[in-house]
Amino acid sequence: EVQMWESGGGLGQPGGPLRLSCAASGYTFSQHAINWVRQAPGKGLEWVSLISDNGDATYYADSVRGRFIISRDNSKGTVSLQMNSLRVEDTAVYYCVRSNFVDYWGQGTLVTVSS
Amino acid sequence: DAVMTQSPLSLPVTLGQSASISCRSSQSLVHSDGNTYLIWLQQRPGQSPRRLIYKVSNRDSGVPDRFSGSGSGTDFTLKITRVEAEDVGVYYCMQATEWPRTFGQGTKVEI
Numbered sequence: 226e227v228q229m230w231e232s233g234g235g236l237g238q239p240g241g242p243l244r245l246s247c248a249a250s251g252y253t254f255s256q257h258a259i260n261w262v263r264q265a266p267g268k269g270l271e272w273v274s275l276i277s278d279n280g281d282a283t284y285y286a287d288s289v290r291g292r293f294i295i296s297r298d299n300s301k302g303t304v305s306l307q308m309n310s311l312r313v314e315d316t317a318v319y320y321c322v323r324s325n326f327v328d329y330w331g332q333g334t335l336v337t338v339s340s
Numbered sequence: 341d342a343v344m345t346q347s348p349l350s351l352p353v354t355l356g357q358s359a360s361i362s363c364r365s366s367q368s369l370v371h372s373d374g375n376t377y378l379i380w381l382q383q384r385p386g387q388s389p390r391r392l393i394y395k396v397s398n399r400d401s402g403v404p405d406r407f408s409g410s411g412s413g414t415d416f417t418l419k420i421t422r423v424e425a426e427d428v429g430v431y432y433c434m435q436a437t438e439w440p441r442t443f444g445q446g447t448k449v450e451i
Contacts, residue, residue: 260441262389270381270389270432272441286440320388326436327379328400330388 227251227329231321234334237311243336245306247321249329255279255299257324261306263317264333271317275325276304289315311338342367342435346444353423353449361447363416363433370413370437377436380409380418383446384429392431393418425451 229249237243247259261273274295275284283295294307308315318333343366353359369376380393391400393409396416406421420427428451433444 269430269446270383270434270443272434272443275441284439326377326391326394327381327389327434328391328394330390332388 227323229321229323229329229331231319231331231334234319234336237308237315237336237338239311239313239338239340241309241311243308243311245308245319245321245334245336247304247306247331248302249321249323252323254302259295259297259304260322260324260327261295262320262322262327262330263315263336264320265314265317268317273319274306308336313338341440342369342438342442344433344435344442344444346431346433346447349445349447351447351449353420353427353451355425355451356422359420359423359427359449361418361431361433361449363411363418363444365414365416365435367438368413369435376412378409378411378416379434379436380407381432381434382427382429383432384426387429389432420449423449423451 233245258277260275276295280297292310297304316338320333321331323329345364347362376396378396381389383389392403397409408419410417430446430448432446
């Protein structure tokens with residue numbers, strides 16, 4: 226059974242950093258791309274970023290490009306989302322999602338940006 | 341960006357009846373490889389989203405055959421026949437043809 230899980234959420238300061246991590250089980254980690262998708266409280270889904278299976282290609286939403294960095298370490302089976310220059314509007318549940326076609330979702334981790 | 345527009349945004353349904361959700365894209369979702377990467381997701385209250393349909397009409401494993409997807413190009417539909425209580429939630433379409441990936445606003449299905 227494929228499972229995805231996120232860690233690293235919490236309270237971040239405006240302008241500050243926060244780092245999220247994603248891990249998975251039930252499949253060969255290095256064979257699938259990983260997305261981050263977020264959902265602000267009471268709102269819809271917003272795609273944030275994707276990293277290819279080997280890490281060679283990365284993509285970002287305009288709203289986070291230049292502030293967020295996605296990376297992966299296939300030897301450790303993890304994907305990270307380094308979030309810098311946080312804004313209040315980055316407050317959301319962040320989901321780690323497998324593949325280009327979003328087939329498996331984690332439970333999400335809440336990021337709150339507030340002073 | 342491909343803007344995804346869903347309608348209606350709220351859908352009251354009667355148990356046992358059918359329901360349809362429309363999703364329209366601002367541009368064709370036909371990829372250069374010939375596939376159309378239109379996805380439907382279900383988010384039940386308090387849960388993470390779950391994929392129901394991929395490439396317009398392919399049901400994921402474990403998804404009841406009451407759910408069906410159709411459409412082409414820019415116009416797509418999710419149909420739920422014989423609605424059950426467990427179908428309550430928000431349904432999203434998403435395109436995975438173009439960058440950035442984009443979602444519809446969501447359609448809230450309630451009994």
